[in-house]
Amino acid sequence: MFARRPLLALTPFWIFIFLFKAAGSLHYTLFPILSEHVFPVWVTGLLVGGAAALQMIFDVPAGYLLDRWGYIRTLKWSTLFFVLAGGCLLFGISKITLLGSLFLAMVGWLFFGPGMNAYLLSQAESNLAGRFMGARDTIASAG
16 A cells, blocks of 8 residues: 555654644744743743754754654654643743743754654655655645
């Protein structure tokens, strides 16, 4: 079946990508709004920008860990970190819960993108890699 419909064979993974991106987008959309209740606007901007800068700095070590620990295991851990990021907000809106949520979400995003790409490219035949990546972009954008 994989040879006849290779994109459909990864349906659970496509659902995972959609749900992760939907939840992650919701978190990053709401974070500045919630953060403004506790921090000044300029601090909120620095926090979000600083998280993005740290992700950029740690991209190479994250890629090393992905290769060492495996793509599926790392995606599971990144999902756990993101669930914990949302869970932090269940304890109310405070400086500690917001910073914890931002840190955990940053780690989740750090490993999600490269892990997702590496897993898809390891599963795709070389002549279908473009289709897999196009499907990934479409599903991630829908999320």
